[in-house]
Amino acid sequence: MSIEAKKQIIDVGDGAAIPRKSDRGLFTAWRIAFFGAIGTISYLAYTKPDPYLEILKFVPDGIAVTFKVTLGAILLAIVIGLITGLGRISKNRFFNGIASLYVEIIRGIPLLVQIFYIYYALGNIVKVPAILSAIIAMAVCYGAYMGEVVRAGIESIAKGQREAALSLGMNGRQAMIHVILPQAVKVILPPVGNEFIALLKDSSLVSIIAVADLLRRGREYASESFTYFETYTVIALIYLIITLFFSKIIGVMEERVSVNK
Amino acid sequence: MSTNNRRKMVEAKEIIKVYGSFRALDRVSLDVYDGEKVVIIGPSGSGKSTLLRSINRLEEIDRGTIVVDGMDLYDPKTDITKVREEVGMVFQSFNLFPHKTVLDNLTLAQIVVRKRSRHEAEEKAMALLERVGLASKAKSYPGKLSGGQQQRVAIARSLAMEPKLMLFDEPTSALDPEMIGEVLDVMKDLAKEGMTMAVVTHEMGFAREVADRVIFMDAGRIVEEGTPEHFFTQPTHERAKLFLSQIL
Numbered sequence: 001m002s003i004e005a006k007k008q009i010i011d012v013g014d015g016a017a018i019p020r021k022s023d024r025g026l027f028t029a030w031r032i033a034f035f036g037a038i039g040t041i042s043y044l045a046y047t048k049p050d051p052y053l054e055i056l057k058f059v060p061d062g063i064a065v066t067f068k069v070t071l072g073a074i075l076l077a078i079v080i081g082l083i084t085g086l087g088r089i090s091k092n093r094f095f096n097g098i099a100s101l102y103v104e105i106i107r108g109i110p111l112l113v114q115i116f117y118i119y120y121a122l123g124n125i126v127k128v129p130a131i132l133s134a135i136i137a138m139a140v141c142y143g144a145y146m147g148e149v150v151r152a153g154i155e156s157i158a159k160g161q162r163e164a165a166l167s168l169g170m171n172g173r174q175a176m177i178h179v180i181l182p183q184a185v186k187v188i189l190p191p192v193g194n195e196f197i198a199l200l201k202d203s204s205l206v207s208i209i210a211v212a213d214l215l216r217r218g219r220e221y222a223s224e225s226f227t228y229f230e231t232y233t234v235i236a237l238i239y240l241i242i243t244l245f246f247s248k249i250i251g252v253m254e255e256r257v258s259v260n261k
Numbered sequence: 262m263s264t265n266n267r268r269k270m271v272e273a274k275e276i277i278k279v280y281g282s283f284r285a286l287d288r289v290s291l292d293v294y295d296g297e298k299v300v301i302i303g304p305s306g307s308g309k310s311t312l313l314r315s316i317n318r319l320e321e322i323d324r325g326t327i328v329v330d331g332m333d334l335y336d337p338k339t340d341i342t343k344v345r346e347e348v349g350m351v352f353q354s355f356n357l358f359p360h361k362t363v364l365d366n367l368t369l370a371q372i373v374v375r376k377r378s379r380h381e382a383e384e385k386a387m388a389l390l391e392r393v394g395l396a397s398k399a400k401s402y403p404g405k406l407s408g409g410q411q412q413r414v415a416i417a418r419s420l421a422m423e424p425k426l427m428l429f430d431e432p433t434s435a436l437d438p439e440m441i442g443e444v445l446d447v448m449k450d451l452a453k454e455g456m457t458m459a460v461v462t463h464e465m466g467f468a469r470e471v472a473d474r475v476i477f478m479d480a481g482r483i484v485e486e487g488t489p490e491h492f493f494t495q496p497t498h499e500r501a502k503l504f505l506s507q508i509l
Contacts, residue, residue, distance in 0.1 A: 163319050164356035164415075168370035168422055169346035178369055182360050 016197045016247040018190070020255055034244040041237045051227045055218070055234045062217030063238065069134050069203045069213060074196050076139035081146025086176075088151040099147065106144035112205050114141050119209045134206035142199050149195065153188035154180055186257050193250035197243055204239070214238060267294040269328075270426050270457045271316055276325030278311055278481075285311045286322065287481035293426070298458045300468040300489075303478035304504060309461045312478070313428050316459065317348045330425055346374060349419030353431040355411040357403035363390065363414050364399040367421045375422065382421070389417040393447050409440030413447050420451075427451065429460040465508065469493060477501045 019030040044052040087099025106114070118137040122128055128136075157180050165175035207216035215235060222231035271293035278286035285308045293299050301309045314320040315327060318334050318341050327334045332344050358366050367386035371377045377385070390396040393413040395406075403411055412432055419427060429448065433441040445467050452458060452471045462468065468475055468489055475492040477485035477500075485492060485501040496502050 158354075158356075160352060160354055160356040161358065164350075164352065164358070165370075166342075167317055167319065167345055167348070167350035168418070169342050169374040170370060171342050174373050178373060179358055183358075186360075 016194070016243050018193065018197075018247045018251045018254065020251050030244060030248065034241065034248070037237045037240045037244070041234065041241070044234075051225060051230050052234060054225075055221055055227070055231050058221045059214055059217045059235070059238065062212055062214035063242075065131065065212050065216075066200070066203050066214040066242075069131060069138065069206055069211065070196070070200045072135040073138035073142060073203070074199055076135065077142035077146045077195070077199070078192065080139060080143025081150050084143060084147025085150025085154060088147060089154055103144045103147055106141055111138075111141050111202055112208070115205055115209060130210045131206075134203075134209060134211045138199060138203060138206065142195060146192065146195060149188055149191045150184070153184040153191075156187050157183050189257055190250070190254050193247075193254065196250070197246055200243060200246065201239065267296070269293070270295050270297070270330060271459070272326075272328040273312075273316070274326045276312075276315060276322045276327060278308070278315065278320065278322050284481045286315070288325070289478075289481070289483055290325075291476070291483065293457060293459055296455050296457055297473050298452050298456075298460070298471050299474050299476060300472035301459065301461045301476045301478060302463065302465075302468060302504075307478040308481040309478045310430055313430050313459060313461050316426075316428055317345050317350055319350075342374070346422060347425045349422060349424035349427040351412070351415050351419055351427070351429045351432045353434050355403070355408070355415045355435070357411055357415055357418070359403050362400050362402055363395065363406070366403065366414060367418050370418075371421050385421055386417070389420050390414070392450075393417045394443075407440060408436045409443045412436065412440075412444045416444075416447055416451070426457045426459070429458065429462065431461050431463070433462065433464060463508070465493070477504070479504075 017026055017029075019026040021027065041052075041056070045056055084099045084102060087095045088103065090096045090099070109117075115134065115137040118140065119130065119133045122133050122136065161179050161183065162175050165179040166172075170178070203213060204215040207213050207219065210216075212220075218231050218235040222228045225231075269292050271291065273289065273291045275288045275290055276286050277284065277288055287308075289308070289312055291299075291312065301312065303309045311320055315322050316329060318327075322335075329344050330347050332339050334341065334344060357363075358369065361369065364383065364386055367389060368379065368382035371382035371385060372379060375382075387396060387399065390399055393416060395410055395413055395417070398406060398410065398414070403414065406414065416432075432448070433444050436444065441464070445464060448458075448460070448467070449471055458471075460467075460472075472489050475485075475487060475489050476483055477492065477496070477498070479498075479500045485496055485498045492501070493505065496505060
């Protein structure tokens with residue numbers, strides 16, 4: 001009988017297809033899309049510098065903001081997700097109730113509405129920069145999804161692991177820190193990567209609350225120059241390149257983790 | 262057996278465990294004395310694992326009392342982790358920590374629970390690995406070991422805590438036949454050294470050789486109890502006779 005823990009397959013969200021070396025077809029598709037996008041953008045900039053090169057010069061500030069929002073939100077979301085996930089499996093009814101309520105409420109409200117709501121609700125209490133409010137909104141939303149990822153990851157670790165730890169005299173907290181979580185991380189990592197990419201794409205929503213992200217910068221340029229089609233072509237290609245780049249990185253990380261087991 | 266004047270390591274009285282409407286344990290009482298080796302046998306579903314697991318409270322009982330090493334498990338003042346520090350447990354599925362090396366499997370609880378220094382813990386761990394014949398595997402991960410080797414590591418991991426009592430929950434049931442012997446040998450050595458042991462097993466040869474007392478369970482009750490000679494040669498209860506005729 002094999003005792004290999006049955007690794008539960010966690011339902012992935014709407015991130016991006018993450019290519020692994022073993023996944024030939026997807027890997028090829030990734031190459032075509034990634035290098036195709038870079039090629040197209042270079043070609044356009046070279047052959048028609050006006051407006052394409054002008055657009056490319058205008059948007060880097062926006063890319064930086066998009067990264068800031070994404071990175072800030074994902075880090076905060078991981079922290080929120082960890083707390084929420086632990087709450088969801090907690091036997092403490094209060095802690096569990098709060099975590100479950102949070103997940104239910106957040107999952108029931110569209111992200112766009114949440115961004116508006118948190119921006120204006122926060123604005124009523126304290127004066128915070130739009131970008132901070134955007135990060136908080138994204139993190140609050142993704143924290144709920146991340147909480148479910150964390151919960152599923154912890155629950156995928158065989159019950160015997162916890163029992164072994166307890167039988168050695170560890171308390172619940174020690175068992176969690178030294179035995180369950182280190183194993184759960186490996187299960188959680190791929191879906192977290194997926195959430196990261198989904199968040200990167202969703203970060204374009206924050207452009208509506210005066211955060212000058214990539215999409216917002218594009219809109220600004222387009223409305224001044226009336227080159228809507230050209231601008232949004234570039235914006236779409238840039239998002240595509242960034243997303244594919246990270247999906248590749250995550251694929252490599254995933255492979256690393258599953259190798260040194 | 263002159264067990265009457267010895268100290269009781271386990272004193273379980275009238276314990277009841279219910280799953281829904283099913284009584285897994287039906288008013289079971291069991292004493293295990295210091296240094297005694299008790300082997301619990303019985304058909305599957307008879308409650309033997311539940312009984313064993315209730316001794317370190319991995320299983321919560323619904324009624325009755327259990328006192329282990331003088332500590333009442335259900336006294337609110339009892340710190341259950343203190344009880345578990347003194348009670349080692351070996352599982353059917355080994356339950357080694359797959360993300361840690363064999364050595365780290367043995368040192369983790371020593372460091373975290375017993376607060377030993379890493380150096381001290383590793384010394385203890387290596388001595389125990391030597392004893393179960395696996396010192397050369399110290400740096401390996403459990404996944405690279407055979408089932409028999411994993412179970413020997415699991416026993417060593419429990420022993421690293423220097424328990425006063427060892428519980429074995431069908432330690433050889435998940436093993437290929439050729440690996441059962443190596444695990445039983447380790448257990449026999451442990452028995453010879455005077456460890457107090459409660460063992461749930463289907464290995465009748467082991468029961469005969471090692472047990473001071475054999476307990477036969479059926480349908481959540483202890484229906485027969487006695488020395489191995491008595492149990493294997495002249496069982497009185499019908500269910501025990503039937504069970505023996507089926508497995509011997």
